Amino acid sequence: MKTLIRSALTLSAAVLISVAGAHATVRTEGGLSESKVGVSETYRLNVPTEKEISTTQIRLVIPAGVSVSRFQVTPGFTRTVTKNADGLVTEVVWKGRVAPMEYARFFLQARNPAQAGELVWKVYQTYSDGSVVAWDDADPAKGPAGRTTVK
Numbered sequence: 460m461k462t463l464i465r466s467a468l469t470l471s472a473a474v475l476i477s478v479a480g481a482h483a484t485v486r487t488e489g490g491l492s493e494s495k496v497g498v499s500e501t502y503r504l505n506v507p508t509e510k511e512i513s514t515t516q517i518r519l520v521i522p523a524g525v526s527v528s529r530f531q532v533t534p535g536f537t538r539t540v541t542k543n544a545d546g547l548v549t550e551v552v553w554k555g556r557v558a559p560m561e562y563a564r565f566f567l568q569a570r571n572p573a574q575a576g577e578l579v580w581k582v583y584q585t586y587s588d589g590s591v592v593a594w595d596d597a598d599p600a601k602g603p604a605g606r607t608t609v610k
């Protein structure tokens with residue numbers, strides 16, 4: 460009986476840790492948080508569903524100075540792109556379904572800014588009940604934005 464309780468506790472602790480670590484993130488394709496000035500880079504947006512209901516929409520705001528050129532096809536998702544007057548992609552919305560215990564990955568190719576600095580990637584994750592989780596640093600402890608150091 461003692462063993463059973465202990466393993467149940469260990470299991471719930473492990474679940475808590477994995478949920479806490481599972482934020483929506485933007486990294487390079489290789490999983491890095493840094494890249495180089497002016498190069499073409501492949502970025503990976505990773506979105507885990509952290510509730511008991513599905514994620515239905517993901518909105519990504521492209522940092523200023525980043526020039527998106529191409530998207531990898533993501534089966535099961537539709538994509539809507541917003542561009543500014545210069546033809547640069549400023550925002551991307553994917554609609555589809557990421558069920559509980561699943562994560563989705565979206566890949567895009569982009570040219571980095573010509574100047575060194577920090578890219579801040581804001582992500583807004585909508586669930587099937589209409590609730591939105593903002594990964595935009597509005598509350599950095601709960602919803603940190605994705606970051607890439609360009610140097």
Ligand SMILES: [Cu+2]
Pocket residue numbers: 478479480481482483509
């Ligand atoms: Cu999380």
